[in-house]
Amino acid sequence: MWQASDEALLAGLAAGDPDAAVAFVRRYQRRVYGLAVSILGDRALADDVAQEAMVRAWRHAGAFDARRGSVTTWLLAITRNLSIDALRAARVKPASEDVLIAALPSTGDLPADASVSADELRRVARALDAIPEEQRRALLLSRLRGMTAAELARVEGIPLGTAKTRIRTALLRLHADLRTQEPSS
Amino acid sequence: MAVDLALDDLTGAERAAALTHLAACAECRVLVTDLAAVADSLLLLAPSVEPPSGFESRALGRLDVVPARRRRPWAAVAVAAAALAGVVAGVALSRADGSSLPVAAELRTSSGASAGNVLLADDPDRMTCVFEDERFGGRYDVEVVLADGTVTDVGSFSADGAPWTWTVSLPVDAADVREVRVRDGDGVVRVTAEV
Numbered sequence: 001m002w003q004a005s006d007e008a009l010l011a012g013l014a015a016g017d018p019d020a021a022v023a024f025v026r027r028y029q030r031r032v033y034g035l036a037v038s039i040l041g042d043r044a045l046a047d048d049v050a051q052e053a054m055v056r057a058w059r060h061a062g063a064f065d066a067r068r069g070s071v072t073t074w075l076l077a078i079t080r081n082l083s084i085d086a087l088r089a090a091r092v093k094p095a096s097e098d099v100l101i102a103a104l105p106s107t108g109d110l111p112a113d114a115s116v117s118a119d120e121l122r123r124v125a126r127a128l129d130a131i132p133e134e135q136r137r138a139l140l141l142s143r144l145r146g147m148t149a150a151e152l153a154r155v156e157g158i159p160l161g162t163a164k165t166r167i168r169t170a171l172l173r174l175h176a177d178l179r180t181q182e183p184s185s
Numbered sequence: 186m187a188v189d190l191a192l193d194d195l196t197g198a199e200r201a202a203a204l205t206h207l208a209a210c211a212e213c214r215v216l217v218t219d220l221a222a223v224a225d226s227l228l229l230l231a232p233s234v235e236p237p238s239g240f241e242s243r244a245l246g247r248l249d250v251v252p253a254r255r256r257r258p259w260a261a262v263a264v265a266a267a268a269l270a271g272v273v274a275g276v277a278l279s280r281a282d283g284s285s286l287p288v289a290a291e292l293r294t295s296s297g298a299s300a301g302n303v304l305l306a307d308d309p310d311r312m313t314c315v316f317e318d319e320r321f322g323g324r325y326d327v328e329v330v331l332a333d334g335t336v337t338d339v340g341s342f343s344a345d346g347a348p349w350t351w352t353v354s355l356p357v358d359a360a361d362v363r364e365v366r367v368r369d370g371d372g373v374v375r376v377t378a379e380v
Contacts, residue, residue: 004350013248019313023350025244034234047237051244058248069225076228104230124226143227148194168188175223 006071007064014061025054031072032079039083039145041095049086053079084146097141097155104140127177131170138163139170187213191220286359290378292316292367300376303365310355312365316344316376323370330364331357 004012004023012020032053037046056078064074087094128136138156141147147155153163189195190203207214287306292314294300301317314327326341340353355362365378 016249019350019352021245021248022241022315025241025248026350029236029240029244030233031231033236033240035228035231037234038232043237047240047243050236050240051247054244055247069222073225073228076231077225080228104232120226121229124229128227128230139224140227140230142192142194143224144231164189164194167192167194171188171192171220171224174227175220178223178226179219 007066010057010061010064010071013058021058024057028054028072028075032075035076035079035144036083038095038100039080040086041093045086045090046083049082050079053082056082080144080146094145097137097145100145101137101140104144123178124174127174130177131173135166135170135173138166139174142167187216188220190217191224288380290365290380292365292376292378294376295374303378303380305355305359305362305380307359310357310359311352312339312355312359312362313350313352314365314367316349316351325370325375326368326372327353328366328368329355329357329362330366331361332363333361 004020006027009020009024009027013024029050033046033050036049036053037043040046040049053075057075060078064071128140131139138152141152141155142149149164149167150160152158152167153160156163158166186203186206190200190207193200195203207217287304289302289304291299292301292303299317301315304313304315305311312329324341324343327339328336329339330336337357339355342351344351363380365380366374367376369375
């Protein structure tokens with residue numbers, strides 16, 4: 001009797017196991033599509049990008065390194081990068097940054113699923129809530145929209161140095177907060 | 186600098202210089218890896234949105250997973266068929282040797298609503314349950330009822346919510362199974378499938 005871990009599903013997907021492929025798509029489709037549509041705004045394009053993310057995960061499953069993070073973040077990073085590529089290639093106007101930020105779940109309403117526990121999400125969301133809004137926004141746009149500091153500066157109408165400082169400070173604070181929350185091993 | 190590397194917002198020359206330093210400094214390597222892990226964890230906050238209908242079959246099509254019609258080992262036929270076609274209770278997929286397996290049946294709640302599918306196969310005897318009811322969460326015990334009326338426990342699992350796929354090897358002949366029952370932590374039967 002077994003329940004497939006994320007890594008086992010990915011390994012099964014890479015091996016061409018149809019069971020694993022079905023389970024993999026079902027486990028991640030809402031998150032992958034959700035991220036794609038929050039970046040692209042266009043549902044049809046997001047559908048295409050989300051499918052492509054699944055294909056890319058299948059093709060590059062051998063490159064996944066469990067020491068560097070979870071399958072979920074790896075797959076979502078693939079999705080984010082493909083979404084940004086699609087934005088540039090299609091010259092589509094992206095979903096507004098405000099829409100992206102507003103679409104994020106609040107601490108009280110976190111979409112836990114088989115891939116990510118509610119507890120883990122709560123810790124990240126709580127740590128994020130504690131950061132000043134400008135820095136939080138900068139970091140979220142950097143990570144969820146893949147914005148460089150230069151792009152952020154342009155979009156927000158702030159100097160490049162300010163954009164860099166906001167992103168850096170936000171990440172350092174988040175890191176410090178999450179690391180102090182963890183029990184020492 | 187560690188933060189910039191973790192965020193990967195560097196020019197080629199800056200990155201080269203940073204990586205050169207990292208090659209010699211284990212402490213910085215750990216810090217950068219750690220910062221990158223925290224940065225990536227923000228992706229977990231991405232919203233979950235139901236994709237347009239047919240997403241699964243389109244994605245599986247691109248992954249070259251076997252569609253319902255082609256003959257292949259039970260896993261590909263049964264699971265792909267159930268996943269892609271929404272299996273009707275008691276569909277039997279015939280094989281060359283005339284066996285009634287693999288067979289698929291629909292899981293239903295007490296109100297008759299569809300909650301997913303079960304797939305039974307032999308060689309070796311096993312069952313896959315695909316749970317789709319959004320309310321699924323917690324610990325469940327599964328039993329099967331055989332043709333002669335005997336009831337056998339086949340195992341337990343914990344689910345974080347649907348969709349959830351669970352496969353278990355059966356201590357009985359898959360061909361003898363007539364009903365599948367899933368009980369919650371209080372022993373109440375939540376979903377059943379009639380084979």
